[in-house]
Amino acid sequence: MVLENLSVPSLYIVKSIIILDNDGNRVFAKYYNQSISTIKEQKEFEKSLFNKTHKGAGDVILLDNWTVVYRNNVDLIFYVMGSINENELMLNAVLTCLFEALNAMLRKNVEKRFLYENLDLVILTVDEICDDGIILESDPIMVMQRVQIRQDDVPLGEQTVSQIFYQGLNILLNNDR
Numbered sequence: 001m002v003l004e005n006l007s008v009p010s011l012y013i014v015k016s017i018i019i020l021d022n023d024g025n026r027v028f029a030k031y032y033n034q035s036i037s038t039i040k041e042q043k044e045f046e047k048s049l050f051n052k053t054h055k056g057a058g059d060v061i062l063l064d065n066w067t068v069v070y071r072n073n074v075d076l077i078f079y080v081m082g083s084i085n086e087n088e089l090m091l092n093a094v095l096t097c098l099f100e101a102l103n104a105m106l107r108k109n110v111e112k113r114f115l116y117e118n119l120d121l122v123i124l125t126v127d128e129i130c131d132d133g134i135i136l137e138s139d140p141i142m143v144m145q146r147v148q149i150r151q152d153d154v155p156l157g158e159q160t161v162s163q164i165f166y167q168g169l170n171i172l173l174n175n176d177r
Contacts, residue, residue: 012133013090015066017098017126018079021112024050027076028115028122032133053077060088069095075112093138094129100140101125105147121147 015033020026026046031037036045045064052063053070054077060069062084069091070079080095082088103110105121115122124147129137137143 011135013082013086013135014080014094014130014133015083016079016081017094017130018046018049018081019115019122020046020050020077020079022054022075022077024054027112028119028126030126030130032130049079050077053079059092067091071095071099073099073110076110076115090135094135097129097138097140097143098125101129101143101147104140104144 012032016029016031016036018026018030019028024047026043029042029046031042036042049063049068052061053068059071060067062068065084066081067084067086067088068079068081069088070077078095078099080091080098082091099110102115102122102125105125106114106118125143128143128146129135137146
């Protein structure tokens with residue numbers, strides 16, 4: 001029977017979101033699946049993922065029984081991973097949302113240095129898009145608005161220098177009008 005080969009539908013679509021630099025080093029990684037649970041396993045997986053994708057121009061691969069969509073940008077590679085049976089269009093929607101939201105918030109400077117300086121934005125963005133592997137939002141504008149609202153709620157003592165600078169700049173610009 002044909003139905004035997006189909007997997008049970010699940011809301012837990014995303015298994016991990018990974019950002020590597022052009023040398024294969026981890027910039028950001030969040031794993032939602034326990035099958036790659038130790039740091040050593042994660043690093044080995046990321047190394048094989050990088051070796052398979054860093055020269056390729058494609059956007060989807062199958063690796064170790066995982067479906068992985070990826071996108072190269074300047075000095076970074078963005079990855080979203082799902083199970084082997086997962087719809088790559090859903091994974092690509094998450095990848096596109098992540099990249100477009102970061103691109104807008106970082107003012108089109110999605111590069112390694114800017115990502116490190118704004119790692120808090122990356123973490124908040126990923127948390128707004130996906131929670132425990134469940135896709136919460138795929139619209140980059142909505143994600144960006146939610147991240148900015150969450151940033152405004154952070155007490156002054158816990159903000160980064162760049163956040164304080166941009167808040168001051170926004171206050172000055174708004175007072176000039």
